[in-house]
Amino acid sequence: MDVDTGNMTQTNLVDKVVVPGDVVLDLTKMENQTIKLGSGLHQDCDYISVMQAGKLRLSKPNKYWVESSQKRYVPRLEDTVLGIVVEHRSDNFLVDIKAPNLAFLPVLAFEGGTRRNIPKFETGTLIYARVVKANGIMNPELSCTDASGKAAEFGQLKNGYMFETSTGLARMLLSSPTCPVLEALGKKISFETAVGLNGRVWVNASSPDDVILVSNAIMRSEFLSGTQQRIMAEKLLERLQKS
Amino acid sequence: MEDRTDGRNANQLRPLGCSRTILNRAHGSARWSQGNTIVLAAVYGPKAGTKKGENPEKASFEVIWKPKTGQIGKQEREYEMILKRTLQSICLVNVHPNTTTSVIVQVVGDDGSLLPCAINASCAALVDAGIPMKHLAVSISCGLMEEGSIILDLTKSEEEKLKAFAYLVFPNSPLSVIDKVHSSKEEPIEHGIITSVSYGAMPVSGYFDCLERGRAASAAISEFLRRSLQKQSSEDASRAAQ
Numbered sequence: 254m255d256v257d258t259g260n261m262t263q264t265n266l267v268d269k270v271v272v273p274g275d276v277v278l279d280l281t282k283m284e285n286q287t288i289k290l291g292s293g294l295h296q297d298c299d300y301i302s303v304m305q306a307g308k309l310r311l312s313k314p315n316k317y318w319v320e321s322s323q324k325r326y327v328p329r330l331e332d333t334v335l336g337i338v339v340e341h342r343s344d345n346f347l348v349d350i351k352a353p354n355l356a357f358l359p360v361l362a363f364e365g366g367t368r369r370n371i372p373k374f375e376t377g378t379l380i381y382a383r384v385v386k387a388n389g390i391m392n393p394e395l396s397c398t399d400a401s402g403k404a405a406e407f408g409q410l411k412n413g414y415m416f417e418t419s420t421g422l423a424r425m426l427l428s429s430p431t432c433p434v435l436e437a438l439g440k441k442i443s444f445e446t447a448v449g450l451n452g453r454v455w456v457n458a459s460s461p462d463d464v465i466l467v468s469n470a471i472m473r474s475e476f477l478s479g480t481q482q483r484i485m486a487e488k489l490l491e492r493l494q495k496s
Numbered sequence: 497m498e499d500r501t502d503g504r505n506a507n508q509l510r511p512l513g514c515s516r517t518i519l520n521r522a523h524g525s526a527r528w529s530q531g532n533t534i535v536l537a538a539v540y541g542p543k544a545g546t547k548k549g550e551n552p553e554k555a556s557f558e559v560i561w562k563p564k565t566g567q568i569g570k571q572e573r574e575y576e577m578i579l580k581r582t583l584q585s586i587c588l589v590n591v592h593p594n595t596t597t598s599v600i601v602q603v604v605g606d607d608g609s610l611l612p613c614a615i616n617a618s619c620a621a622l623v624d625a626g627i628p629m630k631h632l633a634v635s636i637s638c639g640l641m642e643e644g645s646i647i648l649d650l651t652k653s654e655e656e657k658l659k660a661f662a663y664l665v666f667p668n669s670p671l672s673v674i675d676k677v678h679s680s681k682e683e684p685i686e687h688g689i690i691t692s693v694s695y696g697a698m699p700v701s702g703y704f705d706c707l708e709r710g711r712a713a714s715a716a717i718s719e720f721l722r723r724s725l726q727k728q729s730s731e732d733a734s735r736a737a738q
Contacts, residue, residue: 266671270726273623274631274670295588295628302670304588304628306725323626324523325542353542353595389591 267311271319275303278317291318292327322421326351326451328387335415335449336395338378346374348382351417351451354392358382362396364404372409379410379455381447410447413457414464420452422475434474437486438467446471466493501653502531509636509649509713514616514724516624524625528617530649532607537617539625541597554589556596561614564603575601575611582615582665582691588628597627608652609637611663611693616717623725632668632721633690634714637661638706640698646709660696662703664689664710668718687711 266277278288278301290296293305294317303309307321326334328350336348336356345357358380360371374380386394397407426432426448431439438444444458444467454471458464470489474482504510510531519525522538529535542555550556559580561572583599599621601614612635619633639650639661647654650661667688689711694703 266673271671272632272668272722272725273629274668276670276672279673295591297630302630304591304630305626306623321626325626327626353592354544390593 266309267317269309270307271303271309272306273303276300277303277309287315289316291316292329293319293321320421322419322424324351324417324419324452325353326420328352328356328384328393329450330384330387332384332387332450333448334382334384334395334451335410335447335453335455336380336382336451338374338376338380340376341374346380348380348395350393350395350449351453352393356384356393356395358395358397362398363408364398364402374409379415381407381410381449381455383407406447410455410457413445413455414468415453415455416468416472418452418454418472419475420450422471423448423450423452423454425475426454426471432474432482433479434470434477434482434486437483438470438490441490442467462493466490500647500651502651504649506645506647507709507713509716510651512717512720514620514721516620516724516728522621522625524621524623524627526617526620526624527604528613528620529605530609530613530616531651532605533609533613534603534605535610535614535617536602536604537614537621538600538602539597539618539621539627540600541625542592542595542627543597544595546594546596550596552594555587555592555594556589557583557587558596558598559583559618560598560600562600562602564606575614578611578691578693579614579618582633583618583622585690586619586629586631586633586667587622588630591628597622597625606652608650608655609663611635612637612665615665615691616721620721620725631670632718633665634668634717634721635663635665635691636710636713636717637663638710640702640706644702644705646702646705648709648713655695658696660694660698660702662692662694662698662706662710664707664714665691666711666714666718668721669715 280299293307294301295304303319305319305321307319310318310320334350336350338346339349340347345359348356348358350356382395382397384393385396399405442463444463447455456464456467466489470486513529516526518527519538524539527536546552546556557580559576561576563572599618615633615635637650639647639654639658
C-alpha cells in the first residue's frame with residue numbers, strides 16, 4: 254500500500270503533455286525499485302527529467318517514456334525500418350534511415366549470405382531491415398534477417414511507391430488492433446504495405462490507381478480519429494468505384 | 497511616468513503568437529510573433545559530422561541569420577553568435593555526439609525586441625524538431641527609463657529613444673514532482689539566467705531591477721510557451737490515439 258501511494262504522488266504527470274525541463278520522477282523517494290526509461294527521458298543526478306516535448310506514458314509496472322512524433326528518427330534496437338542504399342562499400346552497404354548518422358548493413362546479413370552471393374544493391378534501392386545495433390555514438394547497424402537467421406520478409410522492396418511520414422503516424426499504422434484506415438481500405442482493395450518506424454511507408458498494389466489511393470488515404474489519416482479515418486477511406490473508395 | 501506610444505503600461509507585453517510545424521521540408525519549424533516583430537525559425541538535423549574546430553564529442557550547432565532586407569553584416573554575425581551560444585547551453589550536447597544541427601532564422605518583421613523574439617522562435621523550433629534539451633529558454637527585452645523605471649518588451653521607437661536596454665534570456669519554469677520544501681536549499685531553476693545582452697550605459701542597480709522585472713515577466717511567456725506546446729501536441733495525440 255505504501256509503495257502504491259508513493260508511486261501515485263510521484264507520477265502525477267503521466268498522460269499529461271510535458272516539455273523539456275519538467276522533472277517527472279524523484280529517485281531519492283524510490284529506493285530498491287528498477288525503472289525502465291524509454292525515449293525522451295534522461296537521468297539528471299537524482300531526478301528523471303524530460304528531454305523532448307510530448308505525452309508522458311507509463312506501462313505498468315515500471316516503464317516510462319515520452320510519446321512524441323518527429324520527422325527524423327532516433328535508432329532503437331529491434332526496430333524495423335525502411336532504408337535507402339546510399340553507397341556500397343566492401344563489407345557493408347551504407348543506408349540512409351533518416352537518423353543523425355548513416356546506417357551500416359553488412360553484406361553478409363542476409364539469409365544464406367556468403368561472400369559468393371552478395372546482393373547487388375544499387376544506390377537508391379529500398380530495403381526493409383531490422384536495427385541490430387543502436388547507441389548514440391556509433392553508426393547504427395542493420396540486418397536483413399530476423400533473430401533466428403531467416404529472411405522473414407526483410408530485404409529489397411521492388412515496385413510499389415514509398416513516401417515519408419512522421420514517426421508518430423508510422424507507430425499508429427503498426428499499432429494493434431489494426432489501424433482503422435488500413436482496415437477500411439483492406440476491405441475493398443488488395444494491397445501490401447511495409448511500414449518503417451523511421452517514418453517511411455511503402456505501398457504496392459496491382460494498379461497505380463490503387464497505389465495512389467492507399468497512399469493518399471494513409472497520408473491524410475494522421476490526425477483523424479478512428480471513425481473519421483473510416484469515413485475518409487470510404488469516400489475515397491467511392492470516388493474510385495465511380496470512375 | 498509617461499505613457500508608451502502604443503498605450504501599454506510599463507509591465508505589459510505585446511500580444512504573443514506561436515505556431516509550429518509550418519514548414520514542410522524543415523525537420524522542425526516555428527513562427528514567433530510579439531506584436532509586429534515576427535521571426536521564422538527552421539531547424540535541420542541532427543546531421544552527421546561536425547565542422548572543423550568543433551568538439552566531435554559533442555553535438556554542434558550552426559546558426560544562420562537572414563535579415564528581412566539588406567546584406568548580411570556584422571550585426572547579423574553578432575546575433576548568430578549570441579543565438580548559437582544560447583542554444584548550445586540549453587541543449588543536451590552529449591546525446592548525439594559528432595553531429596551538427598542547423599538553425600536558420602528569417603526575420604519577417606522587425607519592430608524592436610528582435611533578438612528575444614528570435615531566441616523564443618528558435619527554442620520552439622528545436623522542440624518541434626525533437627532535439628534533446630535540458631529546459632526551454634524564454635527571452636524578453638527590458639529598457640531603463642531616465643527616472644529609473646523599467647519598461648518591458650520594447651518597440652523599435654522605444655529602443656531608439658532609450659539610453660539603455662537589455663535583452664535577457666531565462667530558463668522556463670518546469671513542472672516538477674519534487675516537493676518545494678525538499679529543494680528549498682537550492683535556488684529554483686527560474687532564478688538562473690542564460691544570456692544577457694545590454695546596450696547603453698546603466699547603473700548596476702538599474703541592471704538588477706531589469707533582471708528582476710524580466711524574470712517576473714518571463715514566467716508569463718514561459719506559461720504561454722507551455723500552453724502552445726500542450727495545445728498542439730494534445731490535439732495531435734488525441735486524434736492519433738483514437
